[in-house]
Amino acid sequence: MQNQELTIQKLNDKIEGLKKYFKEFNFGESRKQDEVKKLNELQNKLYNEEYKIGIVANMSAGKSTFINALFGTDILPTFNQATTDCATYVYSTGEKKSIIYKDNEKIELEEKELEEIKKYALKDSSEELKGSENDKYKNVTKIDLYYPFKYIQNSKQDDLNVIFIDTPGPNNTGIEKEKHEWITYSVINDVDMLFVIFDFGQLDANLTEGLWNSIKERIEKSREFKVYFLINKIDMALTDNFPKGENEKLVKENWFKKEKEAVKTLEEAILKHKIEKNKIEIFPVSSEYQLLQRGKHFNKRDKRVLLALEEDIEEIFPDKNSEEILLDYLGFEKLEKSINEFINNMAKKNLLDGIDSKINNIVAEEQKFLYGKKQTLEGNKKKEISKLERVSNLLEKEAKELEKNLKEDISEEIKKSKQEIKNLIDSRIEKDFRNKREEIIFRIMYYPFLYGSLFDFDKTKKIIEGYSVSDLKDFFEKDILEKSSYSREIKKHLTDEEKEKLSKEVSNYTYEKINECKYCYLGISSDIKEFYHNFDKRVTKLFFKYKDKLEEYIDDILEIKKENININVDISSVRDIEFTIPKSQVDYKFEDAKYESAFVWYKPWTFFYGDIKVGDEKKYITINPKDNYSNIDKTLETFIENFYNPEINQHNKIIENHANSVKDLYQSFRHKKDNEIELSKRALNNQEENLKLVKKEIENFNKIIEEK
Structure with a gap:
């Protein structure tokens, strides 16, 4: 396939072209179905991969206003108190709706009912929910909100599925405290990107040592994890930026002075906690003013507030574009540009490269199949049948011996991996408890x-x-x-x-x-992910060790010429078996809507x-x-x-299932080769006609891969 910049649309075109080819394929219904299934799975991954962004902030830091500013409208309630009892998941879709999960039921709110989400999002203990008539808004365990993104990954055709996860915050008090902390720490260890929102007026009251340690550990152990520290409410510094009685020169010199000092304070805190400075990006932002600037429906007060700031900027910088200075000050455009660039250059690139590699593996396997069949049909019928019989014999004997050796290696790998995961859990228990x-x-x-x-x-x-x-x-x-x-x-x-x-x-x-x-x-989730990454590489390597050996035996017997076959298989991307990394058995349990801890x-x-x-x-x-x-x-x-x-047992089960899947994969490969040999034998019965057919298939296939 031609070298070109990868996009979701281009990869989808590749997949569609190959699906069309295989649906019209003439050599084996089973092979056709297998390849189309693989391509459908790749297509599903291409369009359904999720990128999760967690948002953490203490009470009154302006988290809900920040989210509203991202969307340019009020989608979440804003109060100077903890407003959410559960995590709210915000998905980008054209259709506006919400799904509320509570008491083992699912409540769907249409666009016209979305105002009601603000009540479901309130703490159960809030004043607004007092009275039996408000009981229906309590005991919510999760909120899914579907709302179109305007500024983050918003092209629709070629972006990842970004999900914002709004957490309750870690510094609440009362009966909700432990529940909120648990949700917050769980989200930090699960997301791909993290926003930590600081209150400009209370920079020293934002993060606990536990949160600092969690963020530091994730940064150290995950190269793809991105953290943004956002200093919200920088508009509180406007009074300092415009000291009364000062001349224009001094006012210009004071512009953004306090905001820069706030950035320096956070940079010092980052260094104090021994986190590399370049691992966290800091953006001062004004969520309130940005929401006003993006809002479509202003009241008179809002217009006056925003107009006053615009006039101040025009007065200080008469020779510059006041709108550009305003947007630069509010900080959101710079932040959103940084977010989109990181997602595109890291997460999306990794996804597209991985899928492209799997597509290329399918192409390489098909090239080998077609050219091998062509070579067989071009040969002497009697001689080729003899070769095919030898391969059938090989698949019945030597291939099964290879399978036996693979099983022994897999058993040894399972034993070693179980001990490795036990050691990992033991060391974390020692360290953390x-x-x-x-x-x-x-x-x-x-x-x-x-x-x-x-x-x-x-x-x-x-x-x-x-x-x-x-x-x-x-x-x-x-x-x-x-x-x-x-x-x-x-x-x-x-x-x-x-x-x-x-x-x-x-x-x-x-x-x-x-x-x-x-x-x-x-x-431990970061350590667990790394363990499973390496474990998967090891078992995949075992699969290829025996698969390649079997293919080598077959190719030698069939005397396959490889000059026309472009085989460049990426072992890391070839596995078709996906597995879910289990979450820790250290969990938070909710009882009787009181959210009592199950801690013993x-x-x-x-x-x-x-x-x-x-x-x-x-x-x-x-x-x-x-x-x-x-x-x-x-x-x-x-x-x-x-x-x-339970922690050890769940990992042992995953290890066994995933490692044993390699044995199934090898067996499937052996059966696939067996079917191909039988197809080749039958094809030799009508050698001339089938040779024309396979040449046509090669021509069609080459056209598809050249076009895409």
Whole structure:
């Protein structure tokens, strides 16, 4: 096929041309059906490949407004509070509609009903959903929204199927907190691209250490994973950009000054977390003004707000195009250009190259079949029949011996791969659970004592989170974890109510730290993907080892001339068997619409049961480090025990099924060759006529591949 820039349309034309050829094919109905099936699968992949973009932000960072600005209209509700209880998946389609998943039912909203999605997207605990009449909007587990994209992959004919996934956000409080965190971490480990939206006014309050670590791990382990940090609400800096009483020169000098400082702050945070600067792109954006600029239906206030900014820009830059400066300031056009270029140059290119390679493999196999048949029909009938009989004998004997050897190699590969996946899971459990025990115990032991000085739970937690484990260890004696009792004086006497509140806060903090272990473990998905990539390469290589050997035997017997055959098979793309990488058995379960965690505690909420004591005369707190450490250890081990075997077993099953599919693939190939030999034998009965037919097939085939 001619060298040319690959597009979805061009590859589809190639596939359609080959399908037409095979549907008119004259040599074997079974072969025809097999090849058309392969081409249909490639065509389906070509048009249905999904590219997922996750969106993460804390409350009030303007996430919903950002999404609305991307679409140029209000498609999601916007409030200064957490608005979503579940992930919302936004698909690009011409037809506007939404599908709501709740209570094992599916509710479809047509375009005229889309306003109602704003209620389904609200938190169950929100004020707007109080009252029994609003119960129908609760317990939503997923929202699918279908809406045409205007600026991201919007050519329709030659773009990937981009899906935006709007997460609830990781910093909510109350009963939804754990559920929202779980959804957010799960999305981060599943998407191809991630938007992290920061609030310009609260840059220091956006990402937890757990989120930083998850993002860092995905960047390090996935070359194709792309991250954008978006500083939203930069219009908050406009007051600083236009200081009153300043002359025009100073105003120009101040233009975008605060925004650049915000970018520098994030760059320093990226370096602090030891992430390469070029791995994350930072874009300052103004979602509110961009939505106004793109909106079709303005009210008078909106017009005045946007007009005021446009007039300010014209006044500062009278000799420049004010519209260009405005669009540059709002940031969306630059962001969207970067997104489209990355998707086209990375994800789409990889998809198209892979499909093109598989098409070329089909072409190479067909060339070999046609020219081999032509050579047979051009030869001496008696001699050719003798060769074909020898091949039939080979397929009955030596080919089965090769199959036996392949099975032995596959069994060995299964054994090695099972051990490899077990080692991988064991190492992650050690890293993300067992190695965190000391960190957890020292943080929660220090909590009540620090609170006894500050008497402020938020400050206590923030300060503790800023300490390293070694810092916290310095606060205690070296053998502290062996002690059954440890006391420290505090500044004031605690009432019974304060003691109860402190005990609950310590338990909540403990629960939170143990959950962080679970979220960190989700990062195993990158390791798992890499394992399966390498595993698939190994079993595919085994298939080709024995397939090529069998073909070599057959070609030697038939004395196949290969000068007319353009065979350049890409082993990495030839496998026809797709498999789904399983998700971790560490999961979040929802019960009775209360979203209670299924997390197993060794002694629920009792890490400090009876351990926090306040004397009647002296003001002090006493804890039991030994018991607390033991309880944390048992809690972690119980949790690990609950998911470990299902985790291992699901991977063992996938390994066995996928590796064994290679044996089936080889057997199918042997049967295919057997059928081809029988067809060739029959063709020799009418040698002259079939030779004309195969020459015509070659002519038709060559025309198709030259045209495409």
